[in-house]
Amino acid sequence: xxxxxxxxxxxxxxxxxxxxxxxxxxxxxxxxxxxxxxxxxxxxxxxxxxxxxxxxxxxxxxxxxxxxxxxxxxxxxxxxxxxxxxxxxxxxxxxxxxxxxxxxxxxxxxxxxxxxxxxxxxxxxxxxxxxxxxxxxxxxxxxxxxxxxxxxxxxxxxxxxxxxxxxxxxxxxxxxxxxxxxxxxxxxxxxxxxxxxxxxxxxxxxxxxxxxxxxxxxxxxxxxxxxxxxxxxxxxxxxxxxxxxxxxxxxxxxxxxxxxxxxxxxxxxxxxxxxxxxxxxxxxxxxxxxxxxxxxxxxxxxxxxxxxxxxxxxxxxxxxxxxxxxxxxxxxxxxxxxxxxxxxxxxxxxxxxxxxxxxxxxxxxxxxxxxxxxxxxxxxxxxxxxxxxxxxxxxxxxxxxxxxxxxxxxxxxxxxxxxxxxxxxxxxxxxxxxxxxxxxxxxxxxxxxxxxxxxxxxxxxxxxxxxxxxxxxxxxxxxxxxxxxxxxxxxxxxxxxxxxxxxxxxxxxxxxxxxxxxxxxxxxxxxxxxxxxxxxxxxxxxxxxxxxxxxxxxxxxxxxxxxxxxxxxxxxxxxxxxxxxxxxxxxxxxxxxxxxxxxxxxxxxxxxxxxxxxxxxxxxxxxxxxxxxxxxxxxxxxxxxxxxxxxxxxxxxxxx
Ligand SMILES: *[C@@H]1O[C@H](CO)[C@@H](O)[C@H](O)[C@H]1NC(C)=O
Ligand SMILES: *[C@@H]1O[C@H](CO)[C@@H](O)[C@H](O)[C@H]1NC(C)=O
Ligand SMILES: *[C@@H]1O[C@H](CO)[C@@H](O)[C@H](O)[C@H]1NC(C)=O
Ligand SMILES: *[C@@H]1O[C@H](CO)[C@@H](O)[C@H](O)[C@H]1NC(C)=O
Ligand SMILES: *[C@@H]1O[C@H](CO)[C@@H](O)[C@H](O)[C@H]1NC(C)=O
Numbered sequence: 204x205x206x207x208x209x210x211x212x213x214x215x216x217x218x219x220x221x222x223x224x225x226x227x228x229x230x231x232x233x234x235x236x237x238x239x240x241x242x243x244x245x246x247x248x249x250x251x252x253x254x255x256x257x258x259x260x261x262x263x264x265x266x267x268x269x270x271x272x273x274x275x276x277x278x279x280x281x282x283x284x285x286x287x288x289x290x291x292x293x294x295x296x297x298x299x300x301x302x303x304x305x306x307x308x309x310x311x312x313x314x315x316x317x318x319x320x321x322x323x324x325x326x327x328x329x330x331x332x333x334x335x336x337x338x339x340x341x342x343x344x345x346x347x348x349x350x351x352x353x354x355x356x357x358x359x360x361x362x363x364x365x366x367x368x369x370x371x372x373x374x375x376x377x378x379x380x381x382x383x384x385x386x387x388x389x390x391x392x393x394x395x396x397x398x399x400x401x402x403x404x405x406x407x408x409x410x411x412x413x414x415x416x417x418x419x420x421x422x423x424x425x426x427x428x429x430x431x432x433x434x435x436x437x438x439x440x441x442x443x444x445x446x447x448x449x450x451x452x453x454x455x456x457x458x459x460x461x462x463x464x465x466x467x468x469x470x471x472x473x474x475x476x477x478x479x480x481x482x483x484x485x486x487x488x489x490x491x492x493x494x495x496x497x498x499x500x501x502x503x504x505x506x507x508x509x510x511x512x513x514x515x516x517x518x519x520x521x522x523x524x525x526x527x528x529x530x531x532x533x534x535x536x537x538x539x540x541x542x543x544x545x546x547x548x549x550x551x552x553x554x555x556x557x558x559x560x561x562x563x564x565x566x567x568x569x570x571x572x573x574x575x576x577x578x579x580x581x582x583x584x585x586x587x588x589x590x591x592x593x594x595x596x597x598x599x600x601x602x603x604x605x606x607x608x609x610x611x612x613x614x615x616x617x618x619x620x621x622x623x624x625x626x627x628x629x630x631x632x633x634x635x636x637x638x639x640x641x642x643x644x645x646x647x648x649x650x651x652x653x654x655x656x657x658x659x660x661x662x663x664x665x666x667x668x669x670x671x672x673x674x675x676x677x678x679x680x681x682x683x684x685x686x687x688x689x690x691x692x693x694x695x696x697x698x699x700x701x702x703x704x705x706x707x708x709x710x711x712x713x714x715x716x717x718x719x720x721x722x723x724x725x726x727x728x729x730x731x732x733x734x735x736x737x738x739x740x741x742x743x744x745x746x747x748x749x750x751x752x753x754x755x756x757x758x759x760x761x762x763x764x765x766x767x768x769x770x771x772x773x774x775x776x777x778x779x780x781x782x783x784x785x786x787x788x789x790x791x792x793x794x795x796x797x798x799x800x801x802x803x804x805x806x807x808x809x810x811x812x813x814x815x816x817x818x819x820x821x822x823x824x825x826x827x828x829x830x831x832x833x834x835x836x837x838x839x840x841x842x843x844x845x846x847x848x849x850x851x852x853x854x855x856x857x858x859x
Contacts, residue, residue: 221271221284226463226470227251228477238265238313238445241325249479251459253305253448256297261325264459265313265445270466272309272438283434285406287470288444290462291418292400293481294346294393294455300358301393302453304345305446307402309434311338313443321451322347323368333367338439340365342402342413344376346393347453348644359392359629359687361413363430365437372430375629375687378416379425387427389629389687390417390576394569395483397460401426401470409433417574418460419475456481537601537613544615544622546571548579558632567627576627577612581620597623603669607661609684609694628692633683637749648785651746654691655793656818658683661693662739663811666732676730678738679719680745718752718760722803733805736814740800747793749778761801764794792817795824 229249230237239245242254242262253262273281292305306324319328326341327333341364348358362370377387392398397418404411411434412426444464448457460478463471547568548555558565563582570577597614604610615622630636633654636646646654658678665673675693683691715724721737724730741752744760752760767776773794777785796817802808809817816822 221274222465222467223268223270224463224465224467224471225266226461226473228461228474229479230459236267238267238443240264240314246479250481251446251462252481253446253457253459254450255456256301256454257450258454259320259449259451261318261320261447261449262457263315263318263325263445263447265310265443266464267313269441270309270444271440272442273435273440275440281435282406282409283404283438284466285404286444286464286466287401287403287468288462288464289399289401289470289473290446291397291460291473291475291478292344293395293397293458293460294344295395295458295481295483296346296393296455300346300453301455302347302451303449303455304343304347304392305448305457305459306341306343306364307400307444308339308341308447309438309442309444311439311442313445315447318447320449323449325447325449326364327368333369335366335437337366338437338442340434340437341447342400342411343368343370344392344400344415346455347451361392361415361427363411363413363428363432365432371432372428374427376415377427377687378414378423379427381421381424384424387425388575389627391629393455394576395481396569397478397480399473403469404434406434418478420574537598537611539613539615539622539624541615541617541622543571544568544579544624547577551581578609578625578627580623580625582623597621599671600673603665603673605661605664607657607690607692608664609692625694626692628684628686628694630685630687630689632681633685633691633746634680634751636685637680637745638751645780648781648789650689652786652789652793653689654683654685655743655746656815657691658693658739658742659811659814659818661691662735663815665693666735666811672732674730674732675735675738677715677719678735678742679716680742683742721805723805731805732810733808736800736808736811737802737805739811739814740797740802740808743793743797743800744776747778747790747797748776749780761798764798768794768798792824799824 225236227237230245230251231249232245232247234245237245237251239251240261240263242257242260243264244252246252251264253264254260270284270286272284272286274284275281288307290307294301294305296302303321304324306326308326310326315326317328317331318325322345323329323332324341324343324345326339327337331337343360343362343364345360345362346358348360359376360370360373361376362373364370375389376392377389380386380388390398398415399418399422401414401422402411409431411428411430411432413428413430414423414426416423446459458481460480461473461475463473465471545551547570548566549568551566555566555568556564557567557578563580566579566581568577568579569575597611601611601613609628610626612624612626614624636644662675662678665675675695677695678693682693682695684694686692715730715734715738719738719741721734724734724737741760744764745752748760748764750758750760750763754760764773764776767773774787774790776794777783777790796809796814800808800814813822817824
């Protein structure tokens with residue numbers, strides 16, 4: 204405890220003509236060099252806390268002395284001064300997601316009265332947002348998406364803002380890898396881990412660079428953002444450097460651990476060993492506090508030994524036991540150590556669960572080996588018999604690599620559990636983005652079109668481009684994850700087949716999801732690339748219409764689109780949430796292709812290669828003219844029974 208309380212503080216300042224340089228390796232409660240506003244406080248541990256988890260809080264902290272940004276003495280139109288700054292921050296969010304982020308800022312005053320919370324980050328308010336009279340330069344580290352509906356649509360991003368909350372340049376949070384500078388690794392700003400940021404402005408080349416990365420892992424070789432802007436038109440002669448942060452309905456604690464700044468050359472290096480660190484779990488409620496144990500032990504002297512033994516045993520039981528390796532497992536390159544996955548997911552804690560699917564729960568984790576974020580799926584197959592077959596197959600799926608697939612990094616087997624380790628994909632699943640209207644966020648048509656093209660490419664890879672044919676068997680919007688660049692990535696491939704192996708062999712178990720099952724599947728149980736195409740067709744319709752495949756017994760998506768088509772108004776099926784903001788030709792091809800792919804006759808459906816040719820305008824989509832003459836109520840019944848069989852055969856015919 205004592206070590207937490209003593210102050211770690213170091214400060215130095217070099218005063219030259221007009222240059223400013225300072226360093227805070229932790230902060231001091233008596234700090235005269237900082238102006239602290241609103242919710243901000245300096246904690247006794249040396250942390251600067253901009254906000255805690257209070258609703259609609261705003262907190263700011265500025266270096267007290269102004270910084271001369273324009274040298275008015277020299278020429279008539281002076282260049283803004285170069286500067287370099289680096290700081291370490293921590294955003295601690297409650298389970299799920301918090302908000303709203305923090306910003307480094309240069310402002311004409313060390314007070315920003317009237318600045319609003321939530322998306323305004325304590326920098327602006329609705330009446331001054333966007334006005335050049337603000338003279339504010341900011342680099343935002345924003346954890347909530349959806350400001351201005353379309354702008355900044357990505358949560359977890361870094362942006363450069365000038366006089367406005369609209370970012371002139373923004374990028375999803377990522378850092379370039381030391382060994383592969385061109386490769387950027389996504390990561391979460393609000394993971395709770397300390398993150399270092401470097402911001403430089405060159406007054407001559409008029410370029411702002413922003414670089415971020417996990418603290419203590421060295422400076423990433425490339426900046427995340429390198430943006431050309433002339434700050435001499437933005438700043439005033441004297442500016443204040445500092446931070447601002449806010450919360451809203453979503454809450455996070457925002458901390459600054461250390462900060463340095465210089466107008467002459469690079470900002471001084473922070474000494475990480477002097478920086479305080481914020482508690483990630485702000486309430487500790489471990490029932491086995493050492494002090495509690497000590498009291499109990501001294502009270503029951505006689506039982507001390509017994510108690511210690513029991514405790515040891517309890518601890519031992521919680522520790523992962525050594526895994527029993529079988530010969531065939533030894534040289535599998537994608538095998539993970541159980542202990543690493545256990546650590547990564549904090550012992551498969553419920554709070555780390557990010558989803559529960561048909562095959563098991565999915566945990567979020569951070570690998571202790573390289574710090575990368577992963578999603579770990581824990582599967583308990585029905586029968587342990589199949590596990591051997593499982594592993595061989597998974598070993599081969601582990602070699603699939605495509606930018607539109609949620610890549611399987613590896614696996615681990617323990618007792619009867621199979622753990623699959625996937626890339627962590629930050630933006631959740633397509634179904635959520637399409638159907639649940641969080642923050643009134645609407646996926647734009649451009650994003651949707653890009654997502655379906657990506658998924659088509661991923662499926663083509665599975666069907667035709669890899670060494671074996673992989674049938675996905677469960678293509679649906681909730682299996683499409685959206686990555687930081689808003690690309691669609693197909694998850695859970697191959698799993699359905701694996702699951703089959705686990706159950707008794709010869710039964711033809713139909714695997715898939717109602718609403719996406721091709722009619723022939725329900726008759727023969729035989730999945731094929733063509734049944735994947737059927738499900739992809741339904742997915743296309745979902746994306747275009749913004750509706751689920753089966754909503755009520757009266758609403759079947761395919762029927763609805765066919766009806767619109769028959770009435771000659773296929774565009775009437777387009778998602779009303781788009782407000783007609785779509786490219787007509789693209790909407791038509793997605794709807795038409797959706798109908799063609801979900802055609803009841805597998806022979807009529809295109810292959811994924813053909814699908815891609817249609818989407819890329821390399822081939823013309825065949826004209827869909829004859830949909831048969833069945834009256835709509837009867838057609839609805841047919842599609843209702845999409846799992847039942849014969850009825851489908853005589854259904855709609857989409858001629859060429
Ligand atoms: C800033 O802090 C340093 C070190 O504590 C101190 O020497 C200096 O007087 C402070 N400056 C102001 C303006 O408070
Ligand atoms: C946040 O800080 C304020 C003032 O420091 C305090 O009154 C409030 O109780 C804190 N809230 C929480 C949730 O910690
Ligand atoms: C900004 O980044 C670019 C590209 O990496 C680099 O060429 C330039 O020197 C950097 N500028 C500063 C001021 O660091
Ligand atoms: C201001 O910047 C320009 C390039 O944009 C450069 O040519 C000029 O020398 C700079 N002036 C000063 C005083 O540094
Ligand atoms: C960082 O601070 C520690 C503790 O004061 C000190 O021993 C160490 O030399 C410092 N490191 C650097 C690089 O200044």
